[in-house]
Amino acid sequence: MSDGGGLTRRRFLIGAGAVAAAGIAAGVAVDTRNASGNAVPLVSLPEQPTGLPIRQHAWEQTLTPDEFGNPTPPRFDRLLLFDVSGTATPNSARLLEAALRELERSYPWGPSGLLFTAGWSPDYFERVLRISAPIPRAKALSDFESPAIDSYHLCLHLACDDEDRLEAVAQGLISKLAPALRWRETRTGFTGAGLPAAHQRVSGVPSGDPVTRASPLFMGFKSALKKNQASEEAVTISGGRFDQGTTMVVSQMQLTLDSWYRDLSYRQRVALMYSPQTTPAQVAKFTTDAESNPGQLSQAIRKYGLIGHAQASARARVNGKPVILRRDFDTVDGGVAGLHFVALQRSIADFVATRTAMNQSGAQLVNPAITDTVNNGINAFIFVQRRANYIVPSRSDRSFPLLPGREAAL
Numbered sequence: 324m325s326d327g328g329g330l331t332r333r334r335f336l337i338g339a340g341a342v343a344a345a346g347i348a349a350g351v352a353v354d355t356r357n358a359s360g361n362a363v364p365l366v367s368l369p370e371q372p373t374g375l376p377i378r379q380h381a382w383e384q385t386l387t388p389d390e391f392g393n394p395t396p397p398r399f400d401r402l403l404l405f406d407v408s409g410t411a412t413p414n415s416a417r418l419l420e421a422a423l424r425e426l427e428r429s430y431p432w433g434p435s436g437l438l439f440t441a442g443w444s445p446d447y448f449e450r451v452l453r454i455s456a457p458i459p460r461a462k463a464l465s466d467f468e469s470p471a472i473d474s475y476h477l478c479l480h481l482a483c484d485d486e487d488r489l490e491a492v493a494q495g496l497i498s499k500l501a502p503a504l505r506w507r508e509t510r511t512g513f514t515g516a517g518l519p520a521a522h523q524r525v526s527g528v529p530s531g532d533p534v535t536r537a538s539p540l541f542m543g544f545k546s547a548l549k550k551n552q553a554s555e556e557a558v559t560i561s562g563g564r565f566d567q568g569t570t571m572v573v574s575q576m577q578l579t580l581d582s583w584y585r586d587l588s589y590r591q592r593v594a595l596m597y598s599p600q601t602t603p604a605q606v607a608k609f610t611t612d613a614e615s616n617p618g619q620l621s622q623a624i625r626k627y628g629l630i631g632h633a634q635a636s637a638r639a640r641v642n643g644k645p646v647i648l649r650r651d652f653d654t655v656d657g658g659v660a661g662l663h664f665v666a667l668q669r670s671i672a673d674f675v676a677t678r679t680a681m682n683q684s685g686a687q688l689v690n691p692a693i694t695d696t697v698n699n700g701i702n703a704f705i706f707v708q709r710r711a712n713y714i715v716p717s718r719s720d721r722s723f724p725l726l727p728g729r730e731a732a733l
């Protein structure tokens with residue numbers, strides 16, 4: 324259970340910082356050729372439509388509120404993962420920026436058009452720009468997971484309500500960006516009533532179609548009620564080089580729901596999802612808040628020997644508010660039920676604190692009926708297989724942030 328990190332990793336970061344300082348002092352050489360020796364073409368840069376939000380992650384204003392005012396997430400998502408091809412040049416930044424502006428010109432900003440963010444990983448800063456990264460590399464966050472850490476440079480998160488459009492946009496981007504960005508992987512998914520039910524005949528979900536048509540997610544509960552989410556404002560970085568940006572953690576999880584649906588009653592699932600003090604009758608009346616009082620967590624552990632996921636996660640709140648904004652979606656990538664957990668937060672530390680709260684790894688010391696994965700929220704049903712951290716700059720900085728010479732090219 325290690326990120327391959329520890330002291331060695333820290334030493335490397337110190338080393339990278341030194342290289343960065345040397346690079347700045349010497350002036351970083353900017354090559355206009357990519358790996359195969361071909362220059363990235365100088366494309367024309369379309370005008371950007373006016374009125375777009377400064378923040379890439381400003382999606383909420385465009386989302387249709389449900390009957391209680393909770394924003395309805397886009398129904399379909401794609402994560403496109405790329406590496407920078409060869410040496411990054413100002414022309415590379417211009418190529419990406421032109422492609423993204425083309426999307427903004429073609430589709431209105433919103434789920435009926437298109438929403439997207441561009442996020443950059445520590446590998447981009449350290450390996451491509453050779454400067455120290457503004458965010459840490461991802462790592463395992465519990466004793467019961469050992470995720471592979473992705474090293475892709477760029478993650479484009481695309482979302483809208485029309486899956487055919489999303490697929491066409493994804494294909495278009497992969498080919499347009501090819502001179503500057505080598506496409507490595509696409510992850511796909513969906514969220515919203517009807518979609519998990521329609522995709523449930525996969526490994527990880529038991530037979531008998533247990534996922535109801537009303538379920539927006541495979542596990543059968545509605546997530547992301549307003550008060551259980553951080554606001555976009557709260558996850559926005561204020562000041563510094565990434566002002567108006569945010570950070571993003573992308574985890575790929577496998578779901579194993581056989582015992583979730585076969586061995587547990589609905590009441591038991593409610594207890595594990597929210598808290599042992601929460602009843603199905605209360606769940607039926609949730610509007611903007613899944614009230615699973617984090618103040619009652621120690622009672623849950625001592626008296627009930629059972630932890631609810633929402634109650635435990637809410638222990639990470641600051642001033643009574645959650646610190647991560649979840650934009651996760653279900654998937655059947657690889658023919659297996661899963662979840663792409665996309666979380667936005669002001670700092671990666673906010674995610675680490677939330678995941679640590681969700682793990683409740685010390686509960687066993689108080690009540691041995693609870694272990695890391697027994698009677699402990701949804702920990703037994705989700706397996707984190709891959710994880711990566713990204714920084715999502717403001718819209719004007721989204722294409723090859725901090726690349727020397729980019730401003731002149733845009």
Ligand code: HEM
Pocket residue numbers: 540542544545546547548550551552596612613632633634636637638640644645646647662664677678681701705
């Ligand atoms: C299959 C995976 C998951 C499902 C189905 C799920 C579902 C839920 C549900 C139904 C709630 C109740 C409140 C609401 O959002 O309306 C909730 C709350 C929450 N979950 Fe999850 N969750 C999952 C994974 C995770 C993970 C991996 C994390 C973070 C590392 C997380 C963090 C949170 C947080 C922070 C809250 C809100 C707590 C608060 O109110 O302060 N969840 N989740």
